[in-house]
Amino acid sequence: MRWKKTLQVVDVHCEGEIGKVITSTTLDVPGATMLDKLVHLNRVDDSLRRLVCFEPRGFAQMTVNLVLPPTRPDADAGFIVLQPDKAHPMSGSNAICVVTALLETGMLAMREPETTVRLDTAAGLVTVTAACQDGKVTSAAIETSPSFVQDLDLVLETSDFGRIKLDVAYGGCFYGLIDVGQLGLTIAPQNAHALMRAGTAILTELAAKVPVAHPERPQINQFSYVMFRDIRGDLVQTCTVLKPGRVDRSPCGTGSSANLAAMQARGLVKTGDSLTSESIIGSRFRVEMLGETTVGNRPAVLPRVTGRAWIYGISQLGLDPTDPFPRGFALSDTWGPHVDEIL
Incomplete structure (x- = not known):
């Protein structure tokens, strides 16, 4: 050797x-x-x-x-x-x-x-x-990093799915957050391939059509992932899609942080609240909102994510x-x- x-x-x-x-x-x-x-x-x-x-x-x-x-x-x-x-x-x-x-x-x-x-x-x-x-x-x-929303209910014209709505948010990386029901899918193991194909296609179109940049760290200026979600009160099913084509097996900490910011912007959570993020295989993170802050001139939340390895x-x-x-x-x-x- x-x-x-x-x-x-x-x-x-x-x-x-x-x-x-x-x-x-x-x-x-x-x-x-x-x-x-x-x-x-x-x-x-x-x-x-x-x-x-x-x-x-x-x-x-x-x-x-x-x-x-x-x-x-x-x-x-x-x-x-x-x-x-x-x-x-x-x-x-x-x-x-x-x-x-x-x-x-x-x-x-x-x-x-x-x-x-x-x-x-x-x-x-x-x-x-x-x-x-x-x-x-x-x-x-x-x-983790303060998490913030860039766009709520952004309308994206897609080649494969027509017009869809999504949130653009940052939780350590930039995400497109999509309610999975728009695609006629559920977050379940048997749908992993369909979610992967949909997520990678949407991520490609997002990267081409929607500019992003962190207000204080301008070198962070690209989408990393698409996260499909199904919000059920304080339980959020998640499925994050990674390029070139696979789904995250975990509930996704940065994606859950980005989603926490989107939920706070809609008045669905406040400081002191906690959520459960559940992955496509049923594993879970606890996601808490510790407080509020700003990133540049954007309102932001302070998340805490707990899991095991x-x-x-x-x-x-x-x-x-x-x-x-x-x-x-x-x-x-x-x-x-x-x-x-x-x-």
Whole structure:
């Protein structure tokens, strides 16, 4: 064996969604801030993301999280979300995976009954309170970025579904939030393929027709996901669709935060209220509204999302210098109909 690169990887899932964690402490990415590093990964050098996310080392139904030294003194660690289409600023399920991996492997000291971990992300500082017992992180509560609405009831003319209404909101990433009943579908495992095809098509049209930009972090200026939702009082069914073509197995922390902002803008929730977000496989997050603030001149909410993660393996990933696929590959039979957009 003559690997020219070796990565230590902790295999984790959060409520069913795989969020692998690269814990190789020698890795870093150019940039003075985590947002600068995100831009570098997306615009300058995407080789690491492609190496770990694409086949034959990766697969469509997973995310890989890159743990980095923090760029700010009030953080314990930094991380960036690597997915097949690009690197993303933040993910709730993946923040839970990262904290679980850091504490349970001893990379950060665990203190029972609670350990506070501050994560430096491209979306800002994220504070995670991990409940700990007998060396295990039993749950993690994320106080994430202020979440806000850009558009309520935006009308989008689509090629496949005609005119639909959606909310454009930010919860660490930009989302198109769509009431699933408009498509004549329900959020259920047997509809995952139909939801994936619909979501990727709508996401493509959103990206082409609707500009977005964070008021204080202008480099965050793209849609990341479409989230289908079915609001039933304080229970919200969610199904987030990721490019090039798959659905999130978790209830989606950033999407649930964006949806919380949309519900608050409609007067459906207020400070102190809590919701349950339920994924397509029935796993759940608790979503709380801690307060109100502003982002630029936009009203915003302060969310807290609580969920659980489990380590299921530890592995080493390597690259032989003669490997013909250092940048990986993806095929539409498993990656979905929009695979050409990421290759």
